[in-house]
Amino acid sequence: MRLQGKVAVVTGGAQGIGRAIALGLGREGAKVVVADLQEDKAKNVVAELQALGTEGHPAAVNVADESSVKRLANATFDRFGKVDILVNDAGVYLKSFVIGMNEELWDRTIDVNLGGNFLCSRAFVPSMRRQKSGRIISIASGIAHYGAKEFAPYAASKAAIIGFVKALAREVGADGITVNAICPGAANTAMPRTHRTEEELMQRLRGNPLGHVLEPEDFVGSILFLAGDAASYITGQAINVNCGSYMI
Amino acid sequence: MSQVALITGGGGGIGGAVARRMAAAGMTVVLTDFDHGAAEVVRGEIAAAGGRADALSVDVTQSREVKAMVADVEKRFGRIDVLANIAGGSFYTKRIEEFTWAEWKEVVDVNLKGTFLMCREVAPVMQKQKSGRILNTASNYGVTGSALRTPYSAAKAGIIAFTKTLAQELAPDGILVNTVAPGPTDTPRVMGKEPPETRKQRWSQIPMGRTGQPEDLAEAFYFLTTPESNWITGQTFHVNGGLVMP
Numbered sequence: 422m423r424l425q426g427k428v429a430v431v432t433g434g435a436q437g438i439g440r441a442i443a444l445g446l447g448r449e450g451a452k453v454v455v456a457d458l459q460e461d462k463a464k465n466v467v468a469e470l471q472a473l474g475t476e477g478h479p480a481a482v483n484v485a486d487e488s489s490v491k492r493l494a495n496a497t498f499d500r501f502g503k504v505d506i507l508v509n510d511a512g513v514y515l516k517s518f519v520i521g522m523n524e525e526l527w528d529r530t531i532d533v534n535l536g537g538n539f540l541c542s543r544a545f546v547p548s549m550r551r552q553k554s555g556r557i558i559s560i561a562s563g564i565a566h567y568g569a570k571e572f573a574p575y576a577a578s579k580a581a582i583i584g585f586v587k588a589l590a591r592e593v594g595a596d597g598i599t600v601n602a603i604c605p606g607a608a609n610t611a612m613p614r615t616h617r618t619e620e621e622l623m624q625r626l627r628g629n630p631l632g633h634v635l636e637p638e639d640f641v642g643s644i645l646f647l648a649g650d651a652a653s654y655i656t657g658q659a660i661n662v663n664c665g666s667y668m669i
Numbered sequence: 670m671s672q673v674a675l676i677t678g679g680g681g682g683i684g685g686a687v688a689r690r691m692a693a694a695g696m697t698v699v700l701t702d703f704d705h706g707a708a709e710v711v712r713g714e715i716a717a718a719g720g721r722a723d724a725l726s727v728d729v730t731q732s733r734e735v736k737a738m739v740a741d742v743e744k745r746f747g748r749i750d751v752l753a754n755i756a757g758g759s760f761y762t763k764r765i766e767e768f769t770w771a772e773w774k775e776v777v778d779v780n781l782k783g784t785f786l787m788c789r790e791v792a793p794v795m796q797k798q799k800s801g802r803i804l805n806t807a808s809n810y811g812v813t814g815s816a817l818r819t820p821y822s823a824a825k826a827g828i829i830a831f832t833k834t835l836a837q838e839l840a841p842d843g844i845l846v847n848t849v850a851p852g853p854t855d856t857p858r859v860m861g862k863e864p865p866e867t868r869k870q871r872w873s874q875i876p877m878g879r880t881g882q883p884e885d886l887a888e889a890f891y892f893l894t895t896p897e898s899n900w901i902t903g904q905t906f907h908v909n910g911g912l913v914m915p
Contacts, residue, residue: 587914594876594911606900630840635900642897651892654885656877657914661904665840668833668903 422450423649428501430454430493432484432541433511435462437610438560438637442508443477444469445641446648451506452476454497458483458511476501484511484537485529494544503552506648507545509538509559512578514612519573527574534578538585542600546593555598556648559586560640563606563663571616579604583659590657599656601647606663608635630665671721672696673746674894675739677729677787678756680707682856683806685714686883687753687890692720694891696751699742701727703756729756729783739790751894752791753804754784758858759821768819776820781827788835788846796842802894803839805832807850807905809913825850829905836903845902849889852909854881876911 429446433439435457443453447470455463455470455477463479470477478500483489497504512534515526538559549555564572565579583602590600606629607613613622626634633639643662646652661669674691678684679700685707692698692715702708705726712724727738742749757780761772784805795801810818811825829848836846853859853871860868872880889908892898907913 590911590914591876595878597877599877599911630837631843631900631902632841633900639900642895642899643901646892646897651888654877654879654881654910655889655906655908656911658907660901660906662900664900665836665902668836 423645424506425450427451427505427648428454428497428503429506429508429648430456430497430504430541430545431508431510432456432482432537433560434508435459435466437612438605438608438640439508439510440466441637441641442510442644444473445638445645446506446508447473447475447477449645450475452478452501454478454480454493454500456480456482456484456493456511482511484541485532487540490540490544493541498548504545504548505554506556506558507541508644509541509557509582511537512560514572514575514615516571516616518571522573530574531578531581534575535581535585538582542589546598549598550593550596553597555593555596557586557589557598557600558644558647559600559602561586561602561604561659563604563661563667565604565659566669567667586659587657594656599647599652601652601656602659603640603643603647604659604661604663605640606635606661606666608637608639610637628666629663633664635662635664672750673699673742673748674751674753675699675701675742675749675791676753676755677701677727677783678754679724680704680709680711681755682858682883683851683854683886684753684755685711686887687755688722689715689718690884690887690891691751691753691894692718692722697721697746699723699725699746701725701729701738701756703728729754729787730778732786735786736790739787739794743794748798749791749794749801750798751802751804752787752795753806753890754787755806756783757806757824759818762817764817765819773820777824780821780824781831784828784831792835792839792844795839795844799843801844803835803844803846804890804893805846805848807848809850809852809907809909811850812907812915813913832905833903840902845893845898847893847901847903848905849886849893850905850907850909851886852881852907852912854883854886856883874912875909879910881908881910
């Protein structure tokens with residue numbers, strides 16, 4: 422088990438890609454704080470982690486709220502005493518054309534998706550600096566690169582995450598902390614179901630060079646690689662896991 | 670059955686580390702190098718560690734040599750699961766007006782044409798298997814450019830675009846094609862010609878605070894052969910301690 426003795430925090434860890442990541446880290450021996458707005462679902466994931474033979478801790482958190490993130494950090498240190506891996510996955514995916522978009526939708530998307538990265542990273546970096554090691558992995562999106570009609574704030578927030586990751590990587594590298602992003606391609610999760618029929622969705626998901634429908638579990642391998650010792654010299658990068666649907 | 674990995678430039682710093690990593694994972698490794706003696710040294714190290722390896726001499730710019738070598742490997746081992754094209758080099762640092770056509774061709778051919786020739790011969794073997802991993806080697810200079818290395822920078826940028834194209838062509842056959850782009854790496858070749866003060870200056874620009882080791886690269890190459898990277902193709906992995914973040 423590659424992550425035995427490590428402590429991970431996964432925001433947005435209660436469902437979809439975040440849940441798959443939390444379980445993937447747990448399968449490799451990490452203890453995992455499952456941080457999510459939906460505490461009930463976080464508790465379910467913790468039960469799954471326990472069934473895998475590791476420890477988990479459910480934490481109710483709004484990543485766009487400073488005091489809530491502070492409580493998350495305190496709960497993490499109280500329970501496990503340290504943090505080695507932070508996965509910033511919490512995000513919202515709200516639909517509107519730019520023309521006519523209300524400001525609240527814009528603010529909420531940017532605050533949760535981008536601001537959450539900032540607040541959570543700020544909360545956990547000091548302890549990573551003290552232990553001279555750490556892994557921060559942010560979940561961006563292919564949409565950061567190719568945009569998406571009616572999802573301008575989402576696209577902007579995900580592209581901004583990549584910029585944030587690069588800047589933070591430069592700040593904390595000397596302390597042995599790497600900071601990277603994963604850009605998932607369109608995946609079979611609840612998110613795209615908010616605005617597509619099942620048929621539209623499956624057609625779109627299969628429309629990549631490998632002809633494979635990406636599932637949440639398909640991103641776990643890259644997370645484990647970046648979280649482990651093997652990737653200690655990779656930082657400031659955005660790794661595209663998208664079946665070749667775009668190549669930059 | 671053991672996977673078979675064919676590695677060009679296997680006698681060099683990065684190539685040797687990749688070969689050792691693949692062998693440690695249980696693959697049968699076929700090392701090729703222009704310098705047969707260098708490949709033989711790595712083969713010996715792998716064998717001494719209990720791994721399986723063979724060392725061959727090949728000039729990757731010569732299509733007939735490449736064709737014969739790949740046919741021989743297929744005949745002897747029955748399959749090729751991984752092709753790592755690592756043979757390459759910048760060879761010269763000089764202003765463009767000083768580059769001769771022969772020097773330009775030499776650099777472009779070893780890096781870019783060699784990659785093409787190897788892929789052209791190995792891809793049909795992988796197509797028959799309906800699986801395979803091709804790993805090409807670029808450089809951060811393929812993205813940023815590097816003064817006094819025009820042919821090298823051009824060739825490495827070319828490898829990135831070649832990789833994307835080949836990834837699209839071979840995806841229906843279950844073959845993944847990716848590029849690893851090393852940053853400054855402590856290989857004997859680089860360390861042999863770089864003054865310590867230059868190294869120190871370069872070191873200070875790298876966010877992770879150290880230059881890369883061949884083993885750092887080897888881990889990225891190895892990751893791209895595992896099931897954990899099943900859904901990654903046409904991409905460029907920059908392993909440079911944060912020096913370049915494209």
